[in-house]
Amino acid sequence: MESQDLRKAGLKVTLPRLKVLEILEKTEQRHMSAEDVYKSLLEMGEEIGLATVYRVLTQFEDAGLVARLSIDGGHAVFELEDGIHHDHLLCVRCNRIEEFTDDVIEERQRAIAKQKGFQMTDHALYIYGICTECQ
Amino acid sequence: MESQDLRKAGLKVTLPRLKVLEILEKTEQRHMSAEDVYKSLLEMGEEIGLATVYRVLTQFEDAGLVARLSIDGGHAVFELEDGIHHDHLLCVRCNRIEEFTDDVIEERQRAIAKQKGFQMTDHALYIYGICTECQ
DNA sequence: CTATAAATGAGAAGGGTTTTCATTTAATAT
DNA sequence: ATATTAAATGAAAACCCTTCTCATTTATAG
Ligand SMILES: [Mn+2]
Ligand SMILES: [Mn+2]
Ligand SMILES: [Zn+2]
Ligand SMILES: [Zn+2]
Numbered sequence: 001m002e003s004q005d006l007r008k009a010g011l012k013v014t015l016p017r018l019k020v021l022e023i024l025e026k027t028e029q030r031h032m033s034a035e036d037v038y039k040s041l042l043e044m045g046e047e048i049g050l051a052t053v054y055r056v057l058t059q060f061e062d063a064g065l066v067a068r069l070s071i072d073g074g075h076a077v078f079e080l081e082d083g084i085h086h087d088h089l090l091c092v093r094c095n096r097i098e099e100f101t102d103d104v105i106e107e108r109q110r111a112i113a114k115q116k117g118f119q120m121t122d123h124a125l126y127i128y129g130i131c132t133e134c135q
Numbered sequence: 136m137e138s139q140d141l142r143k144a145g146l147k148v149t150l151p152r153l154k155v156l157e158i159l160e161k162t163e164q165r166h167m168s169a170e171d172v173y174k175s176l177l178e179m180g181e182e183i184g185l186a187t188v189y190r191v192l193t194q195f196e197d198a199g200l201v202a203r204l205s206i207d208g209g210h211a212v213f214e215l216e217d218g219i220h221h222d223h224l225l226c227v228r229c230n231r232i233e234e235f236t237d238d239v240i241e242e243r244q245r246a247i248a249k250q251k252g253f254q255m256t257d258h259a260l261y262i263y264g265i266c267t268e269c270q
Numbered sequence: 271c272t273a274t275a276a277a278t279g280a281g282a283a284g285g286g287t288t289t290t291c292a293t294t295t296a297a298t299a300t
Numbered sequence: 301a302t303a304t305t306a307a308a309t310g311a312a313a314a315c316c317c318t319t320c321t322c323a324t325t326t327a328t329a330g
Contacts, residue, residue, distance in 0.1 A: 012296050012307060034287080049310045054287060056308095070208040072259065073318095075286055089253050098251055105243050109262055112235050118224050118264035124207065125260045127244055129253035147276060147327050169318080184279045189318060191277095208287095210317060 009063035016048045020056045024066065024080045031069065031077045031097045072126065087124075091131035098131070144198035151183045155191045159201065159215045166204065166212045166232045207261065222259075226266035233266070 002021050003013045011017060023040045024032065032040075038053045057078050060066035067081045069088060077097070085106075089098040105125065113120035137156050138148045146152060158175045159167065167175075173188045192213050195201035202216045204223065212232070220241075224233040240260065248255035 014296070014308065016309075047310090051288075051311075052309055058288090073205045073211075076208065089248065089251055091253070092256055098253075100247050100251065102243050102247060105240050108237050108240050108243075109260075112237060113224065113262055113264055116224055116233055116235065117267035118226070118233075118262065119270060120262055120264040121227055122263040123261060124263070125244075126258060127248055127253065127255055128257040128259070129248055129255040132252035135254060149277065149327070151278075182279090186280075186319075187278060193319090 005065060009065065011059060011063065016052050017056050019044065019046050019048065020053060031079045033075050033077050089127045089129065091134055092128050093130055093134035096131050140200060144200065146194060146198065151187050152191050154179065154181050154183065155188060166214045168210050168212050224262045224264065226269055227263050228265055228269035231266050
């Protein structure tokens, strides 16, 4: 029952929120833009406004239920937060997104931040390229 | 004479282009938004339109004279292209930008792209944090 | 000096996202 | 169940950064 997740986050249990969660759980792309979520809702026959989708996604982000990626120049994509940190490879042709984790890179980042006197709060690493399908 | 750089790039030598180059060369921040450049021009008494600033910066980027960073969600910043690849640390409080290079990370990125079958075209690595001044 | 292709400025338009505000709804207290 | 109240919603307007349009100006080649 994901109603609990919402209540835990101090959010009322509403149809838009339940449906957005449901979509994020069921999608196989895993990474969806607000527009993608909005269109999925329409396909399900749920008439939920785009503004609400943005609001809900932002609240989910604040609640730690969802992670937001800000892709180069353009729109954001959202994914269910699974607690396992990872970074992304993006295909510049088809927009496919793949995930990876690399402990060596993570460690080097910490070292660099330390060396520069920065208290690291976050980082973003995107590898752009052409995926196997698109070559 | 930076007129040569312009001609080499197939660009006419115009006052807006010379002035934008001059500003990028003289700034001590090294990383400037289009708005920053525009304001500097005004301070110099040059009435050059913001649209022209954007156009010129984009042309410089295409010509390899300037590099563009797309910072998280928001606006872009530009810097003179020095040919030496580097990544960035960004202070989330004061927006200070520092640079770093890390061969280990660069190599790991190549390995990850290869392993995932991606032809890497580019990458973006931003470390966010609180700089020494701001802690 | 002329011709011409390129560059400019001003403002409109664009795309993604956020805000506003009147209306509806979920949660809580009767 | 019902009334109360704070929160959530939808639709449209506003926003922000950036690009485009188009009439006018300018750099460059002949
Ligand atoms: Mn992911
Ligand atoms: Mn830099
Ligand atoms: Zn692809
Ligand atoms: Zn700082």
